[in-house]
Amino acid sequence: MIQPTDIETLADRLSASANALHTQLMRAIRRGEARELTQQLFDNEIALRTQADSLYLDAAQLAALGLSDDTRQLLDLASRAAATVARIDRIKDLLDLSAELLTLAAAIAAGKPEHVIKPLEDLKHHLEAL
Incomplete structure (x- = not known):
């Protein structure tokens, strides 16, 4: 890495x-x-x-x-999200999940660690629910 x-x-x-x-x-x-x-x-x-x-x-x-320690977790979560998106049938779930991915991506791109934690947790919970 x-x-x-x-x-x-x-x-x-x-x-x-x-x-x-x-x-x-x-x-x-x-x-x-x-x-x-x-x-x-x-x-x-x-x-x-x-x-x-x-x-x-x-x-x-x-x-x-500080992604060096959490990068593996973030990459694993992104892989899970991609696999989940591929199998979701309901448009609402796709919209919600894609919005969470976009929020997470924007937080990472902004370089603001305080904005990464919430979208990361939201995405984790959404994936677990699906």
């Missing part, structure tokens, strides 16, 4: 690559390299920095959620 520190390490390495690209970009500009080549180098530097920033955000969200 990927840990937040693994994501941070990847982001660190991408940032280091962007720093190296910046150094190379400055050298290329001083040497008078073609404008289109230096522009491409600059674009790559910016893309790497953007990607690294995004990964730092992902790592922070994972750490904030």
